Amino acid sequence: MRVMSRIMALIVKEFLALLKDRKGRLVIILPPIAQLIVFGYAATFDLNHVKFAVFNEDRGIAARDLIARFEGSKAFDLVANLQSDQQITPIIDNRDALFVLHIGQDCTRKLLSGGQCTVQVLVDGRNSNTALLILNYVREIIYRFNEEWTANHGLGTLPSRLDIRAWFNPNLESRWFIVPGIIALLSLVVTLIVTSLSVAREREAGTFDQLLVTPLRPVDILVGKAVPGLVIGLFEGTFILLLTVLWFRVPFTGSLLVLYSGLVLYLMAAIGIGLMISSMCSTQQQALLGGFLFLVPAVILSGFATPIENMPPVVQKITYLDPMRYFLVIVRRSFLEGASLDVLFNQFWPMAIIGLVTLAAAAWFFRHKVY
């Protein structure tokens, strides 16, 4: 009982340390909400209003029809009609247009006489992912054009059709993929803000030594330092979750129990890492560096923006150490696929292990400073 009340006192003190300062309160509460909204809209691989220019040397109806289709597409905005091919280079160089559609002279005539016509698409490859996506959109438009042209001109049908359907995300909205990912991203950031500095700050101020000579055992200190992170992480995670469903209207098809068990394990792993970093450091500057040395690779290797399958095998192995990797799978598949516990089980236990190991290490480092 005595131990419990001592730990309670420590927890209260930790909360006060985090929240008594108005600036500190703002930092913990405001940014995750603002960032969810901003990033939720910003982080998309869908193309909208991509600027393009047309260099049309063909006066025929096929070219006009084709250009009209490009103009009508939500993905593209026509910004210029070029008159000569010398204008192509500067408009792409200066990023005034991300691609130029070039229709050569006799396109319509060739098509009308039953022949073929090749249109040139010149794409700015400085962002090669955008370039590939642009090409996909372009091909899609041309494919539709071809379908209608062959049908309207009695050229028969293609020997087979390609019938594409996307599962779990029928319109392939990348927002549905990214926004649930932001839940994982921001929970990690908040947890690190709360934990990665907490021990280092007391070390720097000298109060940590005082804490160590109290009857509190390292485990008690660990609990006292971990609980605020867990509470704040759960609170903000819930808030972000609500915004994802209510504001961004991403359908949640899974089980809340599965998601929350995942969230708790994820937060424990993040808290463990944060506290471990903090207890290894003797100044806040070091802890800040340590925090970033974990946070940045953790985000980049998690599969948040670039798929893990694209990474080379060695790097893929490193990602197994990253708790965010597991929680991302849980949160995304819970949202879109409604995945159940047995499908996701392999994402749970690694986070539990990471959490246990790092929490134990943190407690050990309380009394064994590294630097």
Add this chain to the structure above:
Amino acid sequence: MRLKGFVKKETLQIIRDPSSIAIAFVLPIILLLIFGYGVSLDAKRIPIAVVVEKPGPETNQFIAGFRRSEYFIPKHMRTIQEAMKAMKKAQVNGVVWLRENFAREYHRKDSPPISLLVNGVDANTAKIIEGYVQGVWLNWLEQHGLQNGIHLKIPVQVGYRIWYNPEVRSRNYLVPGIIAVIMTLIGALLTALVIAREWERGTMEAMLVTPITAREIILGKIIPYFILGMGGFMLSFLVSIFLFNVPMRGSFLLLLGSSSLFLLASLGMGLLISTLAKSQFVAAQVSIVVTFLPAFILSGFIFEISSMPWPIQAITHLIPARYYVSILQSAFLAGDIWKIFIPNAVALILMTIFFIGIIHKKTRKRLD
């Protein structure tokens, strides 16, 4: 003279706590290695299930296209149920399905469907897979048509060229982009705590009673960290060129110039955080929140800014990294394009002046 002494004191502090040196030299190396080797948007060797309910010469030829393609690892499955189960378990990213009556309808010229079911959870990868499958399919149509003496009529074809990065290596644009993230972190992390630390330890008050001016304090805080940060930049630059073979088509001087402008802006941002927060704890928290994620998501380095809704595009103008990413991508991949360089450089200068202006005002107030 006074400034010299102050710079010396800051330099000594840097040397005593190796974490600053680690920020400038260890952080960039680790991040570049992870990014350069680890991160790629080039989907290759995608596992895909292939279900052919009734194999025949037509279907074999079609499937062979997948085996030849470097983008796919086809896995043969007997039933669509089996394939769907594999997709649910995330063992394959898509399913190509040729139904039983495919060959019969094909010969009757009924234009039978080839179904492609992709896992849409990762919409970006799904779209890339669609594009690749279409490529395989069009190839097959053409080849098959030629062999059977049918002149296949695909009226409009797309010829394309991707400028600046013809082999579409995503590393070529990700590595310059990560330099912007690294420089943001270096700049802000180096200085985020330095003024707050002086306030916290009471040495700021001590400094106030000396004749040193606010301008000298700010300069003294910037100069040593600027040198350190530029060291970090040089290191990142060399790693990008020599280890990752990113082409360098612009002039080095222009890149160096814009990098120093950006570093000044980042250092300014760090000092501003430090000045406003006045406690290291809050300054550190703020810098975790405002540096990495905005530079990662809002700079145009991974996500295309022009595709964002306009209010968000307006917000991206507040992120210094946005201007730097634009300069970096052009300087590495395209060359010296003044129409891109000048407006972005001006924006960086304005941001630096803005940051330093506020710091100056806030520091002077306290000196009064």
